Amino acid sequence: MHNTHSSNDTSPGLLAGKAAFITGAGRGIGAAAARLFAREGAEVLLAARTQAQLKEVTEEVRAAGGTAAYVVCDLADPDSVRAAVDRAVELYGRLDVAFNNGAAITPPGPLDQVSQADFDHLYAVNLRGPWLAMSAEIAAIRATAGTGAIVNNSSVGSWAGNPELPAYGAMKRALNSLTESAAVTYGPEGIRVNAIAPGGTVTEMIRTWETYSPGLVERLTPRIPLRRTADPEEIAQAAAWLLSDRASYVTGAVLKVDGGARA
Template sequence: MNPDLMNLSGKVAIVTGAGVGMGAATARLLAARGASVVVSDINPDTATATAELIRSAGGKAHAVRTDVADEAQVEALVAQTVATFGRLDCAVNNAAITPDNLPIHEADMAVFDRVLNVDLRSVMLCMKYEIRQILSQGSSGSIVNIGSVSSVRPQPNNAAYVAAKHGVIGLTKTGSLEYAGRGIRVNAVMPGAIDTPMLRGALETTGNTEADFAPALSLFNRFGKPEEVAEASAWLCSDAASYVTGHSLAVEGGYLTR
């Protein structure tokens, strides 16, 4: 593969949920490959920290506090991106919240609604305004939505999360059908067990360790690294993936093969 195709110089990207974990790793990698990156997170402190790391490494970044479940704030995020960097070429819609943890018959519908709002509706909102902007430029672009292995393999006691992540794949496929002819590729990445603060918190809650849990979730008997997921997103954002759309790329250590 021509390494120049992975270069993102001159491109402008949005990464949501980019304050920590996979989002932060993705924002750093896109910037390292030349993109100007808008770092979006509901926590302004972590968004600022990620942007400062990028700038200290010689990259270009701007932090924007965004609640991705709020349509007005998502619209403003895209507007601020254009005001800061002049355009939008790619986006990684990564923001999500912790899964629910009750069986369906005991479900807390307030929790269900919150998970659907943040993990699914926000992807729709982000796509709406990101694609609208790219179309207005008359240019090509790439949208990457972050799903999960739960997008294709349900887990018990996670009805809201499973429904949301299945929905992300549906939105991705619909977007690919609607916009391929206008130069916009829409793909998804499906991470497995990735070593993030969200996963570590879940382990603490259940009293498990990586050594206990990882063998059931990976053929490599370890958790994935945020940087490994970032590589997949960066590839899909780049011209190296110019013939890829409507695809869901699993980064899960072989979990889905079993």
């Protein structure tokens, strides 16, 4: 994807001066967000389960001149989530913004073929995890920066019936509701909470889905008005804008970033 950030650009970055926390930051959209947020001036703490991936992305960010650190975090473990958010405050003295991007996927299939173990795993990581993260992030923002912004990564699969990924779609739809409730609750304090709903994006998650549903991307692409899937950075750009002061009057939104697929 063409990078619109010129090396000769002396204007302050979109997230200049902000301390940012990102879950699922070892790969895909989360890794793209870590690189982008740092390029836009944020001090970034990357969180995910896989240390090797976190270390690699953190080193890339630092090599490009950004400020980054990482913490191993399992969204299914409440203590791990709280400790990761606390680490951002320990490192940077504050928390301004957070991107709750981390999520799990399970094999696609109809509702009656979803195992209880898979359903429980999706709940723990894709719904309870962001809820725990938001709770900790709001406390950290309140205690340090005072005001700030949170973006949750939802999915266009949350907007309508999702016969291939019914439990995944259900958790993401519930995340939309949590996002809206948090926006209403914390808006008076100056804490904005939004979500993005990506469409088909070239990540490990969609590649995993394709192994179960061969030809998935070829089937999806004609339904997208832009006639292509997204690059992870394009999704990260939407999150960066919502977290920035440029979106200062936007809260409670679930922004479709899907090339027009749900238009």
